[in-house]
Amino acid sequence: MKLQNDLLIRTARGERVERPPVWLMRQAGRVLPQYRALRAKLSGFKELVETPQLAAEVTVQPIDEWEVDAAIIFSDILVIPEAMGLTYEMVEKRGPIFPQTIRSRADIEGLLTDDDAAAQLQYVYDALDATKKVLDGRVPLIGFAGAPWTILAYMVEGSGSKTFSRAKHFLYSEPELAHLLLDKITRATTGYLLNKIRHGADLIQLFDSWAGILSPAQYGEFAVPYLHRITAAIATATNTPVTLFAKNAWFALDQLAATDCNVIGLDWNTEPDFARSRVGDKVLQGNLDPCQLYADHEQIVRATGKMIEAFNGRHIVNLGHGLYPDMEVEKVRTFVNTVKNFRYTQK
Numbered sequence: 001m002k003l004q005n006d007l008l009i010r011t012a013r014g015e016r017v018e019r020p021p022v023w024l025m026r027q028a029g030r031v032l033p034q035y036r037a038l039r040a041k042l043s044g045f046k047e048l049v050e051t052p053q054l055a056a057e058v059t060v061q062p063i064d065e066w067e068v069d070a071a072i073i074f075s076d077i078l079v080i081p082e083a084m085g086l087t088y089e090m091v092e093k094r095g096p097i098f099p100q101t102i103r104s105r106a107d108i109e110g111l112l113t114d115d116d117a118a119a120q121l122q123y124v125y126d127a128l129d130a131t132k133k134v135l136d137g138r139v140p141l142i143g144f145a146g147a148p149w150t151i152l153a154y155m156v157e158g159s160g161s162k163t164f165s166r167a168k169h170f171l172y173s174e175p176e177l178a179h180l181l182l183d184k185i186t187r188a189t190t191g192y193l194l195n196k197i198r199h200g201a202d203l204i205q206l207f208d209s210w211a212g213i214l215s216p217a218q219y220g221e222f223a224v225p226y227l228h229r230i231t232a233a234i235a236t237a238t239n240t241p242v243t244l245f246a247k248n249a250w251f252a253l254d255q256l257a258a259t260d261c262n263v264i265g266l267d268w269n270t271e272p273d274f275a276r277s278r279v280g281d282k283v284l285q286g287n288l289d290p291c292q293l294y295a296d297h298e299q300i301v302r303a304t305g306k307m308i309e310a311f312n313g314r315h316i317v318n319l320g321h322g323l324y325p326d327m328e329v330e331k332v333r334t335f336v337n338t339v340k341n342f343r344y345t346q347k
């Protein structure tokens with residue numbers, strides 16, 4: 001189906017556009033009262049993720065509410081470890097927990113990968129089909145996955161962590177096993193993302209949320225090669241654009257730019273000029289400090305305008321990370337409308 005609003009896709013491909021597109025990480029979720037109302041009727045987060053019609057409903061809520069330029073499929077990066085054999089639980093107010101973690105070669109050898117893992121995620125593909133129907137071509141649909149290092153971090157650590165020292169311990173003490181696991185995650189993720197594209201994902205984003213806790217040398221060894229493999233596999237099989245969002249990995253921007261990605265996402269610690277000097281002509285995404293949305297409306301308008309001017313084209317507007325649950329719907333609207341009212345002056 002032809003998209004009525006393809007601004008995100010044109011921008012991701014590097015075309016010159018009238019204004020930057022805008023969407024927000026975690027736009028579907030607890031900021032919206034309509035999300036909370038639906039969620040309160042269910043057993044938990046996983047029921048929402050695993051019921052395609054409900055996942056579709058929640059995916060489209062931010063489009064109806066704010067008229068952002070893209071939808072992102074409601075799901076989680078942790079569906080991949082689950083598909084490989086490690087189930088997760090989403091504990092209210094605590095976050096994800098894995099009752100079983102990876103400790104040994106035997107644990108890794110027991111995991112599913114390739115199409116065997118990707119085939120476990122039919123409910124995600126059904127959610128994409130259902131969402132495409134509801135969207136009816138209004139805006140592009142973003143599919144996503146965790147980057148291999150971030151997924152390894154959860155599979156070894158078993159939960160969130162400030163330091164992920166258990167996962168880093170594994171990299172330093174068992175590098176060969178770490179590569180074995182990263183290879184399996186990469187193969188499962190590639191099959192999964194190609195399936196998502198077959199089911200209508202118009203752009204893919206990889207989240208490397210824990211990139212910034214690795215040293216540059218470790219990031220180069222344990223993360224970047226796998227990002228190369230995934231972006232190359234997608235670029236070979238499709239012409240779907242890919243965004244890499246490696247949080248706090250300012251030190252690796254040149255290495256990210258050397259992959260087959262189209263867009264590089266930035267957190268709010270990275271200056272637009274610095275990023276541009278490292279990534280050549282790749283499109284950039286980001287990077288307003290999410291907490292800027294706690295300021296008053298006038299300040300949000302000013303900061304958003306200043307950010308757009310600082311990037312000055314080849315730019316997709318977003319926050320530097322996700323929305324927080326206590327942010328106001330009306331403040332988000334001010335942010336989105338500021339972008340939608342902006343026009344580049346043609347040079």
Ligand code: CP3
Nearest residue numbers: 025026027028029045072073074075076077095096207209
């Ligand atoms: O709107 C969207 O961005 C799409 C949906 C989405 C979710 N998770 C839904 C979700 C996306 C893209 C993710 C990605 C994700 N999940 C990441 C990478 C992005 C990032 O934030 O760095 C990570 C690290 C996870 C793992 C995860 N899921 C954690 C650590 C938590 C608990 C923390 C929290 O915010 O509650 C989740 C839960 C989660 N995933 C929620 C949502 C809406 C909250 C669940 C609820 O409704 O209670």
